[in-house]
Amino acid sequence: MKITDVKIISFKAKSRFSPTKWGYAVWGEEHDEIQRILKIETDEGAEGFFTGDNMYLVPPPPEAIEQLVKPLLIGEDPLDRELLWQWMMGHHGISEAVIGAVDCALWDLAGRSAGVSVAQLLGGYRDKVKAYASTAPNLGSPEVYAAHAVEMKKRGYTAYKVHANIYWDPEKEEPAPGKPAFPEADLEICRAVRDAVGNDMVLMLDPYGIYTLEESLYVGREIEKLDYYWFEHPMDERKTEPYRKLTEALDIAVLGPETEPGSLYTRAEWAMQHASDMGRIDTSFGGITGVRKALGFYESIGMQCELEFVGFANLALFGSTSEETCEYYERGLLRPDEDYDSIVPSYLRQPCDPMDENGFVSIPQGPGLGIEFDWDYVNANLV
Numbered sequence: 001m002k003i004t005d006v007k008i009i010s011f012k013a014k015s016r017f018s019p020t021k022w023g024y025a026v027w028g029e030e031h032d033e034i035q036r037i038l039k040i041e042t043d044e045g046a047e048g049f050f051t052g053d054n055m056y057l058v059p060p061p062p063e064a065i066e067q068l069v070k071p072l073l074i075g076e077d078p079l080d081r082e083l084l085w086q087w088m089m090g091h092h093g094i095s096e097a098v099i100g101a102v103d104c105a106l107w108d109l110a111g112r113s114a115g116v117s118v119a120q121l122l123g124g125y126r127d128k129v130k131a132y133a134s135t136a137p138n139l140g141s142p143e144v145y146a147a148h149a150v151e152m153k154k155r156g157y158t159a160y161k162v163h164a165n166i167y168w169d170p171e172k173e174e175p176a177p178g179k180p181a182f183p184e185a186d187l188e189i190c191r192a193v194r195d196a197v198g199n200d201m202v203l204m205l206d207p208y209g210i211y212t213l214e215e216s217l218y219v220g221r222e223i224e225k226l227d228y229y230w231f232e233h234p235m236d237e238r239k240t241e242p243y244r245k246l247t248e249a250l251d252i253a254v255l256g257p258e259t260e261p262g263s264l265y266t267r268a269e270w271a272m273q274h275a276s277d278m279g280r281i282d283t284s285f286g287g288i289t290g291v292r293k294a295l296g297f298y299e300s301i302g303m304q305c306e307l308e309f310v311g312f313a314n315l316a317l318f319g320s321t322s323e324e325t326c327e328y329y330e331r332g333l334l335r336p337d338e339d340y341d342s343i344v345p346s347y348l349r350q351p352c353d354p355m356d357e358n359g360f361v362s363i364p365q366g367p368g369l370g371i372e373f374d375w376d377y378v379n380a381n382l383v
Helices: 062-073 081-089 096-114 118-123 142-155 183-197 213-225 241-249 263-272 287-300 312-319 375-380
Strands: 003-019 025-042 047-051 128-135 159-162 202-205 230-232 253-255 279-281 305-307 328-334 360-362
Touching: 003 062, 003 375, 025 096, 047 096, 062 081, 062 096, 081 096, 081 287, 096 118, 096 287, 096 312, 118 287, 118 312, 128 142, 128 312, 142 159, 142 183, 159 183, 159 328, 183 202, 183 213, 202 213, 213 230, 213 241, 241 253, 263 279, 263 287, 279 287, 287 305, 287 312, 305 312, 305 328, 312 328
Parallel strands: 128 159, 128 328, 159 202, 202 230, 230 253, 279 305
Antiparallel strands: 003 025, 025 047, 128 360
């Protein structure tokens, strides 16, 4: 079997996130946005697909595929995933995000060809994973967050992660450059949430890299008193020395790196330098192959690694990994003014992560990644 084409299918889909001049998106009016599906075709008719699963993530633009990926993959066996991954990782013009999308599509193709889920191909371990409610940022006052957390607890979630004031000025209620941050306002939210849900709900905080070291030390010590489980990506991840100091100073688990490039290599370096207590990665950092390598490393040193954000590919990885290494699935980003459970992206026939009343998300059973496209919608909205 040989790869005959690698293509991007672009179409219009609805979104309510718009970027600001600070490079961080905010919630607003619904509008059309370009969504993409990556498709790999073969001479035997086998196909593999990957999409961003939701309105927040999209595969790479067509030019990246045409100019960089196709010349490398055309004529190759799509089942040689490790070989193709090594080639792409060694090609300095191909980003980790592009590699991630292509690698996920190759895994999807293999699963569809075999008639099994990617989780089974990876080595099946579980058919469901515990989820936490991950808030959208900038929801409003501490009271808004507190009420939302209570609702999520009633829904079945056993854990709740706060994204507080991120690239947002809570006093002016408008987008802001990120720094200066508003740690005291963030802590008011953290305290209100803990007071509202009691002591039997797991809580986390993700400031998304906007704090200084001093602010991180202050906030970290305060949320330790509130029995928060982890402190995620509080500072700029291009600097590891502040993270080493923070990890050494705090008892709460510091989780990272979240956004720093380098795939499994950066994650290993952070772990060996004690720059974090828990790892963080997702398939935009080298695909399923790259993440699986990272998880094997974390498992070997007895360190937890939490996968970032939603998605079919992430769920396949959860399905092949134990709770000791990957405990929680991040479900969101959630807002009080929308019902996440009722939302299915217009181009999919079913959501990727339905959750039961006990807070567990089912692992898609395939074939492949388990993505079912609404091709009528896609074809009617082609760009």
